[in-house]
Amino acid sequence: MAAIALFVHADRPEALKLAAELIDRLEGDSHQICLPPEPAEAVGRSDLAHLEGCIGEKLDLAVSLGGDGSMLRAVTAVADDGVPVLGVNYGSLGYLTGIQPDTAPQAIEQFLAGDYVIEERIRLRCRLGNGTEVSVLNExxxxKVDSGRTVNLAVHIDGEFFTSYAADGLIAATPTGSTAYSLSAGGPILAPTMHAVILTPVAPHTLFDRSLVLLPSSELVIEVLGDRSAAVAVDGRSLGELGDGGCLTVSVSDKPARLVTLGQRGFHQALKTSFGLSDR
Incomplete structure (x- = not known):
C-alpha cells in the first residue's frame, strides 16, 4: 500500500474529473490518498483533505494534475521531505509535466511497480532579512514596484560587490527556471539537470545587460539601493517588499526537487514543441 498526494488545478474540470477517477482506482487498490483542501472539496472528497498528515515519511508519491504552476505547488509542498513528484500535463507548455492525462493511470502503476527514474533538479534557497526563508524550483x-520607474539593485557574489543595476528587476533562476521568466528577459536556456544559478537583468539601463551563469556554490545577494522599494516574488508567489538596504540572499538548496520520469519526451523535444521548431 502506498500513500499518494494529488495536487489538482481546482479550476480545470477535466483535471478534477481525472482526480476523482484516480481516487476511486487507487483506493480500490488499498492505497492511501490525500489532497489539499480546495481540490478535495471540488471532487467531493473533503474527507481526504489532510495533506499535512501524509507528507514526509508517510508519503510515497505526489501527483500534479495541471500545468507547470500546479507542479511548482506540488514541489514546494513535498520536496523538503524528498518525495518524488509525477506531473500530468493539463497546461500549454508542459516543461515540468511530461505525462499526458490519458496515460496517467498507467504512469502511476508504472511508478508503483518500481519502473521509473528520478531526475533531480536543483532548487534555490531564498532568504530575506526578516527571517523569511523558502526554497524554489524556478526563480x-x-x-520595481512603481510603474515607469526603475529600481536600483546592487549585486554581491560570494561576499564581494559585483555591480549595481538600474533596471526593472533582477531574476535569479535555476536551470529548470531558465525557460520561464529568465528566458523572456533574454536569458540563456540551460539543460534542466545542470547545476548552476542564472542571474538575468530585466530591462537594465546599463551597457552591461547580459545574463550571468554562476557556479552552484555561489551565494548571491541582491540589495535595494535608494528610496525606491522593490517587490520580491518566488515561483509566482509574493514574499513582500524590500526598502533601502533590504536584501535577498540566494544560494542552492541542499534539498533538490525529485521528478519522476517514465521515458516520456526529453527536454530538447519539449523545446522543439514549445517553440514550433521543425526538423530540418
Missing amino acids: AIVE
Missing part, C-alpha cells in the same frame, strides 16, 4: 525575482 526568485526582485523587481
